[in-house]
Amino acid sequence: MTEILSINDLSYKRNLTSILKQVNCSAESGSIIGLLGANGAGKTTLMRLISGAAKGFHGEISINGNTQDIERKQLVSFSHQLDGVNSHDRMEKIAEFYQAVYPDFSESAFKRLAEFLELDLHQRLGNLSKGNRMKFIIAITLSRQVQLYLLDEPFDGIDSMSRKKIIASILQWKPIDATILISDHHVDDVANILDAVLIIKDKKMVVSEKADKIREEYGQSIEDYYESIYTGGKDND
Amino acid sequence: MTSSIKLMRTMIRQKSSSVHKVIGLQLLALVITLIIQLWQQGHINAMDPVGFFASYGMLATMVIFVLLALRTEHIWTNSVFRLIPITDTRLYISNLLSTFLNFVYFLILETIITGLLGSLDLADFNMPNTSHLFGYVTSGIALIFTLLLVGWTFISMVHLLGKMISTFLPETKQGFIQLVLYIVVFFLLFFVLSTIDNTIGNYVNNFFSPVYSMGTLYQIIGPLFILSGFMLLWVILFSLINIYLLKYWIEAK
Numbered sequence: 001m002t003e004i005l006s007i008n009d010l011s012y013k014r015n016l017t018s019i020l021k022q023v024n025c026s027a028e029s030g031s032i033i034g035l036l037g038a039n040g041a042g043k044t045t046l047m048r049l050i051s052g053a054a055k056g057f058h059g060e061i062s063i064n065g066n067t068q069d070i071e072r073k074q075l076v077s078f079s080h081q082l083d084g085v086n087s088h089d090r091m092e093k094i095a096e097f098y099q100a101v102y103p104d105f106s107e108s109a110f111k112r113l114a115e116f117l118e119l120d121l122h123q124r125l126g127n128l129s130k131g132n133r134m135k136f137i138i139a140i141t142l143s144r145q146v147q148l149y150l151l152d153e154p155f156d157g158i159d160s161m162s163r164k165k166i167i168a169s170i171l172q173w174k175p176i177d178a179t180i181l182i183s184d185h186h187v188d189d190v191a192n193i194l195d196a197v198l199i200i201k202d203k204k205m206v207v208s209e210k211a212d213k214i215r216e217e218y219g220q221s222i223e224d225y226y227e228s229i230y231t232g233g234k235d236n237d
Numbered sequence: 238m239t240s241s242i243k244l245m246r247t248m249i250r251q252k253s254s255s256v257h258k259v260i261g262l263q264l265l266a267l268v269i270t271l272i273i274q275l276w277q278q279g280h281i282n283a284m285d286p287v288g289f290f291a292s293y294g295m296l297a298t299m300v301i302f303v304l305l306a307l308r309t310e311h312i313w314t315n316s317v318f319r320l321i322p323i324t325d326t327r328l329y330i331s332n333l334l335s336t337f338l339n340f341v342y343f344l345i346l347e348t349i350i351t352g353l354l355g356s357l358d359l360a361d362f363n364m365p366n367t368s369h370l371f372g373y374v375t376s377g378i379a380l381i382f383t384l385l386l387v388g389w390t391f392i393s394m395v396h397l398l399g400k401m402i403s404t405f406l407p408e409t410k411q412g413f414i415q416l417v418l419y420i421v422v423f424f425l426l427f428f429v430l431s432t433i434d435n436t437i438g439n440y441v442n443n444f445f446s447p448v449y450s451m452g453t454l455y456q457i458i459g460p461l462f463i464l465s466g467f468m469l470l471w472v473i474l475f476s477l478i479n480i481y482l483l484k485y486w487i488e489a490k
Contacts, residue, residue, distance in 0.1 A: 015404060015405075015408035016408075048488070052319075052320065053488060053489040055487070055488050056485070056488075070323070073320055074322040080316050080320075084318070084489075084490065097247060100247045102239065103240075103322075
């Protein structure tokens with residue numbers, strides 16, 4: 001497997017507050033990686049920096065050897081892409097917009113995903129339940145044909161049926177050589193599908209480990225391992 | 238990479254909804270006014286519709302300027318647009334140009350509707366001296382358009398500078414801090430730019446005073462074009478600053 005993501009000595013400060021300090025990590029292509037950490041640990045900020053949404057960091061972020069903002073934006077699909085969408089817009093209209101402005105957006109993939117996730121595309125974004133909104137975000141994010149997908153807290157506050165549907169869609173629709181980075185603070189949601197974990201604590205990346213190694217060599221479940229890391233030191237929450 | 242043309246076409250389509258809403262409201266106001274007039278006076282004069290439409294047009298023009306400015310500013314911090322794989326320079330140009338073209342579209346619609354309302358009684362219409370008509374119209378339009386662009390790029394500069402400065406201040410009460418910053422930045426920039434502008438203005442006045450003293454109206458055409466040129470230089474300067482801020486400082490929300 002080749003390295004898709006490489007982060008070296010990444011530090012980020014905003015509003016006089018240090019959010020990330022000398023973060024180092026990497027990710028292999030084709031894997032599903034859990035980015036774990038307590039609320040406020042810096043998971044979303046790290047994803048924003050990788051995607052190019054946040055600026056002014058020190059260090060280097062490289063995706064497939066590309067370090068420029070514009071190159072990263074071409075290679076990454078980030079679930080926060082929908083943040084500024086007008087809530088009165090219908091889902092089909094939003095998908096049309098994505099098709100117009102993202103050359104890598106696959107309309108056919110979107111339609112199949114929407115059907116799989118049982119989305120009624122005539123509905124307005126503002127009228128969707130939290131679960132359906134997240135399903136739509138996943139459908140839009142995974143419909144771009146890119147090398148790295150960033151899913152920020154995709155299971156936050158949604159019911160177990162929607163959660164299962166989203167996990168199934170991730171497994172079914174992920175291109176073989178694409179990498180998915182999923183952030184979460186409820187580890188049990190994603191533990192079973194992970195190939196590797198990255199754990200952020202106290203503004204630093206404290207663990208970068210393969211899931212198999214944790215299960216086989218350390219003899220721990222991902223949840224237990226994560227809890228042992230967090231209870232073994234100061235919580236940044 | 239996303240095509241600039243495709244992005245601009247999408248932005249034009251999105252922003253045109255503001256144009257349609259404003260024109261729709263203007264027509265609604267016209268209809269209501271005519272009904273009230275009919276109610277009160279029992280008749281409507283032939284020139285009334287166009288007269289009312291034109292007077293509401295002044296307000297509509299101001300409203301559309303502000304609405305388009307708001308939509309332009311919204312894009313600078315919107316993830317939907319900032320995560321599109323396109324350079325910040327192209328995003329900036331697409332955004333500004335789509336705003337400008339929507340304003341032109343608004344003016345065209347206003348002209349068409351005014352024409353349809355039968356404003357021009359061609360029998361009584363006297364064509365002005367046509368030898369300079371083209372010059373008057375083009376120099377006037379050039380000045381109006383460059384002033385509009387100065388307005389939008391200046392608003393963006395105040396917004397983006399305020400955003401950038403706020404990243405160096407504590408997170409608490411950011412809303413209030415940003416509001417104060419926008420006001421301070423606005424007045425500081427206004428003071429600095431008016432000082433520079435006065436200096437340039439004095440120079441231009443001295444240069445053109447012999448032309449003014451000749452007292453012939455058509456000789457204003459040249460100075461109007463020169464003034465538009467100066468305005469265009471401001472637009473370029475503001476745009477360069479805005480693009481720099483977008484590229485290195487302004488984050489998507």
